[in-house]
Amino acid sequence: MTREITARQAEIEVGESGRMTVYLARPDDSAARPVVLVGSELWGLTGEVRAMVREVAELGYVAIAPDIYHRSGTEGATGMEENDANRQRGFAMIERLRREEVEADLRAALSYARDEAHGGEKAGALGFSLGGHVAFFGTSRLGLDAAAIYYPGWLTLDGIALSRPEPLLDVTAREIADGGGRVLLFWAELDHVIDAEQRRRVEEGLDAAGARFESVVYPGAKHAFFFPGREMYDKSAAEDSWTRVRELFAAELG
Numbered sequence: 396m397t398r399e400i401t402a403r404q405a406e407i408e409v410g411e412s413g414r415m416t417v418y419l420a421r422p423d424d425s426a427a428r429p430v431v432l433v434g435s436e437l438w439g440l441t442g443e444v445r446a447m448v449r450e451v452a453e454l455g456y457v458a459i460a461p462d463i464y465h466r467s468g469t470e471g472a473t474g475m476e477e478n479d480a481n482r483q484r485g486f487a488m489i490e491r492l493r494r495e496e497v498e499a500d501l502r503a504a505l506s507y508a509r510d511e512a513h514g515g516e517k518a519g520a521l522g523f524s525l526g527g528h529v530a531f532f533g534t535s536r537l538g539l540d541a542a543a544i545y546y547p548g549w550l551t552l553d554g555i556a557l558s559r560p561e562p563l564l565d566v567t568a569r570e571i572a573d574g575g576g577r578v579l580l581f582w583a584e585l586d587h588v589i590d591a592e593q594r595r596r597v598e599e600g601l602d603a604a605g606a607r608f609e610s611v612v613y614p615g616a617k618h619a620f621f622f623p624g625r626e627m628y629d630k631s632a633a634e635d636s637w638t639r640v641r642e643l644f645a646a647e648l649g
Contacts, residue, residue, distance in 0.1 A: 399423040400452040402445075405511075409465075409503045416462040416472035417504050418445050420452035421512050429540075429648035430505060430514040432533060433460040434526025436619070437485040441474030443622050451521060454641060456648065457514040458521075461504040463497055463529065464488045489525065489556050494532065497557060501533045517648045519576075521640065523621060524548060524588075525556065532557050534578060535570035541647035543640040545581045546618050548588045551596045564597055568604040578608040579643050581636045583616035583629075611636065 402420035409415045418440055421428060431451050435444040444460050451458035464471030467488040475481040508514035519541035522530030527547030534542040549555045550564045557563050571578060578601070582594050594612065601608045613620065613632035620629035621636065 398453050398455065400449055402449055402452070405507070407503055407507045410499050413465070415465040415500055415503065416440065416469075417459050417507060418448050419457070419459040419508060419512055420449045421457040421514075422452060422455060425513060427513050427515040428455060428457050429517040429519065429644075430508040431456045431458045431644065431648070432501060432504060432518070432520045432522075432530065432539075433458055434520065434522030434529040434533075435460055435471075435474075436524040436526055437482065437489070438477055439464060439471030439474045439485075444474065447521070454644065456519075456644065457508045457512050459504050459508045459512075461500050463492065463500050465500075466496065467491050492556055494557050494559075497529060497532065498536045501529075501537060505537065519543070519644055519648050522547065524619060528556055528558075528563065531571075531578075532563060532567060534576055535567035535574065538574035539576045541576055541643050542578045543581070543636075543643055544578060545621055545636070546583055546586055546589055547580070551593045551600075564600045568600040568606060571601065571608075572604040572606040575607070577643065577647050578606060579639060580608060580610045581621075581632075581639075582610065582612045583618050583620050583632070584612055584614050585616065586618040588618050611639065 401423045406414045448458040462471040517540050520530035521543045523545045527544040549558045553562050616629040616632040617627040619627045621633045
């Protein structure tokens with residue numbers, strides 16, 4: 396079934412931090428629908444991310460992607476070209492991220508989706524790489540009902556992104572379990588960022604906390620396997636994982 400959707404970019408207030416760009420899409424009707432927060436990769440709100448927001452909306456949800464780099468400038472709002480210079484710029488902006496500020500960003504995006512786009516009470520997250528890291532965090536702090544998380548780096552490491560001062564896994568596993576949301580993790584066997592030991596530690600941490608989760612590893616796949624048009628794209632892994640995402644959201648969000 397193909398739905399007509401409406402999509403727009405907006406600037407929203409985030410406490411005393413100023414204004415943050417978000418990209419939002421939803422079915423072209425007035426029905427209250429569950430909200431899905433979409434977390435982008437290192438490159439910000441690129442065309443790929445915006446297309447993903449629209450695709451999630453076509454499934455029947457209010458989808459919204461926030462620019463969590465907004466305190467560092469405007470590059471994240473427009474999306475950055477994938478090159479070495481922008482990779483360095485992206486990592487510089489990652490170093491400026493703070494848990495309390497990102498939590499405020501996610502809450503502001505969720506509130507905007509509910510107040511301005513008829514978002515319902517149920518909410519989930521979908522994130523890729525850095526966005527998966529952020530979605531993992533958001534699931535714990537916002538008590539989300541479901542999260543589909545692709546190759547989330549740095550959960551078991553300290554000193555990078557939101558894993559400061561301690562690894563993010565150490566402070567979120569119990570919160571995710573207590574929130575009761577269901578988490579679906581997608582990994583690439585040949586990921587150059589996330590090795591098997593990191594995957595094992597994430598799975599053991601969530602299991603020990605009593606979280607509802609499933610972990611799927613795709614043999615032969617590499618980091619960033621989901622989006623077409625890249626050298627790392629793995630059609631089989633991308634299609635299978637997206638089927639699982641649809642099933643997860645249908646079951647947990649409705």
